[in-house]
Amino acid sequence: MIQRPRGTRDFLPDEMEKRRHYEGILRDTAKTFGFREIATPIFEESELFILRSGPNVLKELYAFMDKGDREIALRPEMTAPAIRMFVNEMSNEPKPIKIFYFGQCFRYERPQSGRYREFFQFGAELIGNPNAESDAEIIAMAASMIKALGLHDYKIRIGHIGVLRKRIADAGVPKERTAEVLQKLDKKLYDEARPLLKEMDVSDADIDSIFTLTETVGDVSVLSQVEGEAGDYLRQLVDLLDAMGVRDVEIDLGVVRGLDYYTGMVFEAEAPSLGAEKQICGGGSYTLSELFGGEKVFSTGFAVGFDRILLAMEKEGQTYTPKGIDAYVLCVNDDVRRKASEIVSMLRANGVCADIDIMGRKMQKALKYASSVNAKYAVIVGPKELEEGCVTLRDMSSGDQRNVKIGELSSCFRC
């Protein structure tokens, strides 16, 4: 027996139907916000991801050399491919460009709850403008998606990496060491951050002011304490979100989201029920296009961890009932099999989800099978009814039966 590679999953029909259902909700929500779907390759040149995220991603990259000696990697995320595509093929489209995507990504990590080596992301990028309206669109869309999926227990936190970066730079931290400091701040490791900052000759007053900033956490009223441009910007953003009906957000200026290319607003959503891997969504505003050889263009984007959000919904007890098929056609005896094939084909041609017994089963077992595939109706084809041009239509849940003219059969399924 050949087993699945570590960290991958098979999705059986019921599960897949459920996943498609919820994917559909995400797609529909994105469309209502005016976003359009794109797809990029599952593998790219490794360089693309290294440029975006730095060489340290290599150890978690599924990278290999192909038969033409190209350095290839399975995509670990989809923002870089989306922006590559924008630079290569869409840079002259009218702005803003609103695109979304859904697909699997790969990271060579240790699997644990809500973390797989092959996982699914839904993401969106709004390319074209570094203003609060763009950020509001993105956050509002993320919030709508979470709501549309029916998740209740979640938190959305909004921060601003620009203000934090500026404060750190003003305090005298050299540019190349910013990431180091941010990493400690992200984890709220102040005991480690303080000696680190002191080592860089940052004054105690500046250190305290940095810590105070990252500790600015709470509902939107804490923004009144934030001075300067970033404060104004966030107030404007929150006001727009309020106008859009998105009010269940928190401010947390300690949201850091590691990477260098984030320039302003950053946000995260988490589902506390998930434990260690509780982040279900993350994003922010950034510039990336210039890294891939394009002009510098401001974007805001986010990605949803599809597997995690489904897991969180499951933990809240949300269930999905598979739809099953409309009709299962079965024969009373072997003489009518040809006629039954005609009938099932007619139903299919009319858009009815119909199946037919191909195991040569007798009625009893065929009915049992029909119920096992959640058929709404059984279409029983027998010589008696055929004499009158009819078949028997059996409602599988109630057991009610009636004779229906073959010509009228398809219309019985429309509604």
Added chain:
RNA sequence: GCUUGGGUAGGGUAGCUUGGUUAUCCUAGGAGACUGUGGAUCUCUUGACUCGGGUUCAAAUCUCGGCCCAGGCCCCA
């Protein structure tokens, strides 16, 4: 990369501590009993000790290693 626990038919399990004949039960799949009516019963049938090494007369059971799963760290673009 570190760490804890686990792995017995498709799914769920008993057996493992204390090694011993054909590996338990439920469910599921296939056929039949029932030749025109399902989710019932009965009969037959299919199907498993994660893999490899070691200890032993003998390993599902003890032991070591690999693989995989679940959880916790690290990381998380």
